Amino acid sequence: MRVGIGKLSLKKKKYLHHNYKIDGEDLPNEKNTINKKALAISSAAVLFPLSVLNFIAGTYKSIINDLSKTVEKPTIFDVFGADWEKSVSIKNAFLPVLPTNVYLVSLLASTLVGFLVYSKINYRSDENVAYGQKGDSRFTTIEEIIEQYREIPEKTEVFEGYGGVPVSHYKDKYYIDTDTVNTAILGVSRSGKGEMIVVVMIDNLSRAKNQSSMVINDPKGELYSASKETLEKRGYDVQVLNILDPLQGMSYNPLQLVIDAWVNGDDQEAAKRANTLTFSLYNDPNAGDNAFFNTSAQNAINGIILAIVDYCVKNDCIEKVTMHNVSQMLNELGTFYYKENPDDFIEKNALDEYFKSLPQGNVAKMQYGSTSFAGEKAKGSILATANQGLQTFADKMFAKMTSKSSLDLKQVGFPKNLFFQLDERFLNKRVTVSFHKNDEKKTEIGSYKIKVKALGMCNMNFDETLEDGDLLLIRYQDEEDPNKKYRLLYRLKFEKLLDEKGRVVYQKKEGFEDKPEYKRQVILNMMANTFPLKPKTKLSYSDKPTAVFMIVPDYDKSNHALASIFVKQLYTELSMNCNDTKGKKCYRRVHFLLDEFGNMPPIDDMGGVLTVCAGRNMLFNLVLQSYSQIEKLYDKEATEIKDNCQNHIYIMSTNKDTIEEISLRAGHKTPIGKSSNESHMEADNKLTKNADQQRIITPERLSQFIEGETLVLRALHRQDINRKKVRAYPIFNTKETSMPYRWQFLGKDFDTSRDLNEIDIPSLHTGLDLTDLYLDFLDFILNKTAKKEYMKKQQANPVVKEQLTIDDVVKSLIGLVKEKRNLNDTEDIRKRLIQMLLNYAKDNIVPKTEEIAFLIEHSSDHAITSYLEELLKILTEQ
Known part of the structure; x- marks a missing residue:
């Protein structure tokens, strides 16, 4: 193929073109091709009169010739009386018998008639009125779906490659999108989002040869109870972030990433991670005039977090870096006022004075700065707002859950x-x-x-x-x-x-x-x-994919922020590991299945996350009731979030704006509009044709979808399974391509009737004594007079330790050993501790006080030592 440019002639490279036709590739254009139907009719209009005239003349001449043999001068009566059967023949239509000038005149007249006939018929042709100029969209055919998407068995069988988003179903087969794309799933409550899409995705992602890790928002716990057994049979490590019942499930310290960054010597990164955490606690798009107090409260808590991390790292007590202690520090020091001299008129605040004492450039001091600058009245509002955002961590159950981490976040994408x-x-x-x-x-x-x-x-x-x-x-x-x-x-x-x-x-x-x-x-x-x-x-090693279920009660939103914090922190941790990895993406694909995404608190920089996540092998599937949910939550970011969802699967909505937007996105077609001007007594009735614009699916039809029907807008799916280019027409699943419900074919593997209360969910923090992790805030008070006053306050209100049993302490010690907290101990010490714990757990042999004292002396981990001391105290008091 050569392309001429002026005097130049360049050979076009193969990769710059394709040698096959793509349906819908050409832009709509008026058709100037010959109308074959009109040409055939007009040709007949030319030839038929000539043939008839020649047939009549030829037949007449044949009869006259036959009569001339018997009659000297035949008359017209002789012609009518002749034997016509001998003279009439089809050949007479083609044998020239008339003078040439007669043929020329007849041909001219017939040609004129034929031209008029052609013009009339071609003018009335629909193709010349409507040729897609006002829209040429259409629905994808079944044949095209088969050519463009991977076909997998609908259940049970393992298949090659990755699982993905189900876009269609035909003859016991699912057709799934395995591309690295984000998906928005739109369905009003009770429309079948979970039954048709979410559970089906969990099933096919876990059946694939290349299993993906999953992070699933599970408002009722139904998905976990239905999926746990099947996922474990398929080799998954199933974890639960249980906000419904915090004492059952994984331990999750949201400050762990801040600790890691600080220990690695990057205090600026630690500040960023603290800010990501507090954003979910204090961001309110509808705050209006109160936005200042929310932002200032967020900065104040950032400062307290960083101050505690700095203190604990320096004093070798990292296990005490918890959000519960952040709440305690705010309440203990933020409400503690003192006078340096009894005659002083102004009281000083212990929290302010601590941050003022930090050196110039200290990252914690810089974060807390805006609070220091505020007047007393404003400062009171800021700290009250800050305290309100920490109520989750003041709750004893959540305090325990967030005081340690049992899941290494990076294992989700990098096992x-x-x-x-x-x-x-x-x-x-x-x-x-x-x-x-x-x-x-x-x-x-x-x-x-x-x-x-x-x-x-x-x-x-x-x-x-x-x-x-x-x-x-x-x-x-x-x-x-x-x-x-x-x-x-x-x-x-x-x-x-x-x-x-x-x-x-x-x-x-x-x-x-x-x-x-x-x-x-x-x-x-x-x-x-x-x-x-x-x-x-x-060295950490596992061949298992991970499935994390976030059980978030839909009837109580007070602690929902933890789920959003977990999602953003997981994304951040995996993204940072991608930067350290060849290929810059997760080794194991991660699917975020965020059911009821519109009811989750905002995730920090969600628009930015969706912009780059697919390239890192992390895919978000956002389950919404309508677009208005993200518009309300994310305000200006809403458009960016929608635009970065390459698939939009519509199931059902009652929101007019959502229905209208989906209908417009599906596109238009150009039908023929006809109008007639008829009158009963007139013979000349006129029919007028014009090109109309019509949506390929109307808002009325969208609002009245039948069960199983879905509409898939897939703007970025522009190749078929053989990597040939295609135009991404919308997919309308109806009739034979209707999407089945889970209960129709997956009830055995995913039974949603299973009761969450019948499942024992393991937990490492159930027996945790929070008082063991308390900080002594006396170290944060610098003034001697203030120290004395604070000590009097503490003596008047002493901390009461929880009454632990031997079972509680042994269970906690076993958990610490499993976490490898005693790796720095000698092998002999580790073995003796394990043997002592096993003797009690298996044979109920009570540990000897001499053995406990020996282990206390030689154990290097502070938490293990504390529990051993608690165990020794229990035994000596008996």
């Missing part, structure tokens, strides 16, 4: 991770990390080059399959000095998971029930080390 810390002299150097088989050849499994970051930190995600006994090698060679080379070698040991009674836990995955479950934390046995200092190394 295999290596973290190690080298000497700071290696900052910005590149080290090589490789995995090897422990055979004679030390066969390499995988190799990575990593740049050492601040404080010698190295974080690496990988996707190789490892086994017990494999080797981990970390090495560095100086490019300028070849003699400077270091190596660190570990042998991997996968440790079997034990229950509280010391029994081996076996897998729940179907077909693997006889295989033991292994701890995610891999034991690293050092075999060699030539680095100057012994590096701190941690």
Whole structure:
């Protein structure tokens, strides 16, 4: 193919064009082609009269010739009396018998008649009136759906590749969109969103060969109770963020990411993460004139968070960085006023004075600044607003749940991770990390080059399959000095998971029930080390996808913010790990299935999240009742959120604006509009045609959808399964492509009648004593007079510790051991602690006080030591 440009002739490259026709590719244009029907009729109008005239003349001449043989001068009466059968023949129509000038005149007249006939017929043709100029949209055909989307079995069977959003259903097959796209699902309450889309997605995502991790908003707990058993059989690690019953489910400390950033030496990143957390607590799009107090309250809490993190890191008590302590600090110091001298007229606030004492440039001081500048009246309103936002964490049950973390957030998208810390002299150097088989050849499994970051930190995600006994090698060679080379070698040991009674836990995955479950934390046995200092190394490994159900009660919105905080923090953690990973995306695809998204508190920068998340292998599926929900929640961001949902699946709505928008987005077609001017007594009745514009689906039809009908707008799906370009017409699922309901075919695997109350959800924080994590705020009061007054206050209102039993303490210790809190202890100390706990859990053997005292003396973890001291106290008081 050549394209001429002036005098130049350029050969067009193959990738710049396609050699096949795409339906709908050409823009609508008036058709100037020959009307074949009109041409045929007009040709007949020309030829037929000539043929008839020639037939008559030929027949007459044949009869005259026959009569001339018997009659000298035949008359007209002789002609009528002749034997016509001998003379009449079809050939007479084609044999020339008339003079040439007669034929020319007849041909001219017939041609004129034929032209008039052609013009009349062609003028009345519909194709010349309506040719798509006012819209040429249409619905996708079944054949096109089959060509454009992956076909999967509707249930049970495993299939290749990823699962995805169900866009259509035909003959016991689902057609799913597996592209990295975001989806908005629109359906009013009771319209079947969960039955037709959400449960079906959970099913196909978990049946796929490439299983995706899932984060599911579950307002009633129905999805968890229906899915738990099936997902575990399919190999999932099922977790529950239980806001309905905080003492059942995973532990989740929303400050963990702030701690991690601070420990890594990045106080600015810690401030950003604190701000992301507090945004969900204090952002109110409808605050109006009160927006100042909300923003100031948010900044004040940011300052308190960072101050507590700084204090706890310096004093080696990181476990005390909790939102409950943030609430306590606000209430303890924010309400404590004192006078330096009895004669002073103005009282000072202990919280203000603490932040004033911090050095210039301190990030906590800068965050708290706007509160310090406010007048006393405004400051009171700011701190009251701040306290209101922390009410969730003042509740004892939520305080326990948010005081520790049982789920490493990165495992949702990166289930295999290596973290190690080298000497700071290696900052910005590149080290090589490789995995090897422990055979004679030390066969390499995988190799990575990593740049050492601040404080010698190295974080690496990988996707190789490892086994017990494999080797981990970390090495560095100086490019300028070849003699400077270091190596660190570990042998991997996968440790079997034990229950509280010391029994081996076996897998729940179907077909693997006889295989033991292994701890995610891999034991690293050092075999060699030539680095100057012994590096701190941690290897986390799992082949399991993760499913996190957020059970959020729909009847009580007071604690809903936790779910939004969790979603944003998870996204942030995974995004940061993407930046450290080759390919810049999650190794395991993550689907956020946010049912009742319109009832969740706003997620910080949701528009920005949707803009970039798909490229990181994180996909959001937003289940809404109408567009008005996100417009109310996100205000100016609403348009950006809608625009970054590449699929819009409409099920049913009662919102007029939503129905109107969907109808407009589906597009228009150009039908023929006809009007007639008829009169009973007139023979010349006129018919007028014009091009009309009509929506391919009207708002009335959308508002009256039949059960199972859905409309799919899929603007970005522009290739078929063979990667050929296509035009993304809307999909209208109706009749044979209607979407089935869960109860019709998935009731066995996903039974929503199962009762949540019948399921025992494990929890590590149930027996936690919050008083063990309390901070002594006396350290935050600098004035001696104020210290004395505060101590008197404390003595008048002493902290009452919870009365714990031996069972409570042992259970908490087992939880801490499972978290690997005692990794820095010697192997002998770890074994003795585990044996003591197992003896009590399995055989009810009460620990000896001498053994507890010995472990207290030699244990390095503060939390374990505290519980051992509590255990010793219980036994000595008996």
